[in-house]
Amino acid sequence: MQxxxxxxxxxxxxxxxxxxxxxxxxxxxxxxxxQLVTAQATPCWTFCVTYMDGAASPEKxxxxxxxxxxxxxxYRDVLEExxxxxxAVMRKVRKEMADRLALPPYVILTDAEMAEGAKLxxxxxxxxxxxxxxxxxKMEKYGMEFxxxx
Numbered sequence: 452m453q454x455x456x457x458x459x460x461x462x463x464x465x466x467x468x469x470x471x472x473x474x475x476x477x478x479x480x481x482x483x484x485x486q487l488v489t490a491q492a493t494p495c496w497t498f499c500v501t502y503m504d505g506a507a508s509p510e511k512x513x514x515x516x517x518x519x520x521x522x523x524x525x526y527r528d529v530l531e532e533x534x535x536x537x538x539a540v541m542r543k544v545r546k547e548m549a550d551r552l553a554l555p556p557y558v559i560l561t562d563a564e565m566a567e568g569a570k571l572x573x574x575x576x577x578x579x580x581x582x583x584x585x586x587x588x589k590m591e592k593y594g595m596e597f598x599x600x601x
Contacts (some may be wrong), residue, residue: 452481452529457498458490471498479503480522481529482563484583503529526566537601538569544600548593559593560585574601 455474459467475483484499527535542565549556560568564584571578574597580590 453502453504455500455502457500458488459496459498460490461494461496471500474500475522478522479524481524482567482583524562524566526562530566530569534566534569537572537574538566540601541565541569541597544597548596560589560597564589568597574598 457467457471457474459471478500480500480502482501484501486497488495488497526538530538541560542562545556545559545565548554548559552559561584564582567582568574568579568585571582576590576594576598579585579594579597580587585594
C-alpha cells in the first residue's frame with residue numbers, strides 16, 4: 452500500500468480539488484482521512500489517501516457515482532488473514548445491529564472504519580474511539596457491542 456497527502460486551501464482551490472478527485476478516480480483507494488489544519492495562517496483541508504499500487508480496475512468499480520467510478524475495496528486482499536477474520540465478525544455484528552435498528556449498515560460503521568477497528572488487538576473503547584470516523588458518539592452507540600462480540 453502507498454500513502455499520498457493532499458493539502459487544499461479553503462476558498463478558491465478548484466485545481467487542487469480536481470487533482471485530488473482525479474487521483475481518487477484513477478487509483479485503488481483503500482481509505483481517505485481528512486483533517487482541517489492551519490498552514491501558514493491559511494486554513495486548509497489535508498487528505499491522507501491510502502491506496503494500492505496500480506490503477507483502478509474497471510471490474511471492481513461501482514457505477515453511478517458522481518464524477519466517475521468509485522473503487523470498491525476487497526478487504527480480503529488488503530487485510531492480513533487474521534485481521535480479515537476479525538473484520539468478517541465485525542461485518543456480521545454490524546448486519547445484526549442494522550437489522551435490529553432498521554438502519555443502513557454503513558450508518559453504524561463503514562467498511563473502512565471496521566477494517567481499522569479489526570486491526571486493533573485487543574479491541575478496546577479507547578482504541579476504537581481513535582479510529583478516524585468512529586469518535587465518541589459512534590463508540591457510545593455501537594462500540595461496546597462490537598467489543599463484546601469479538
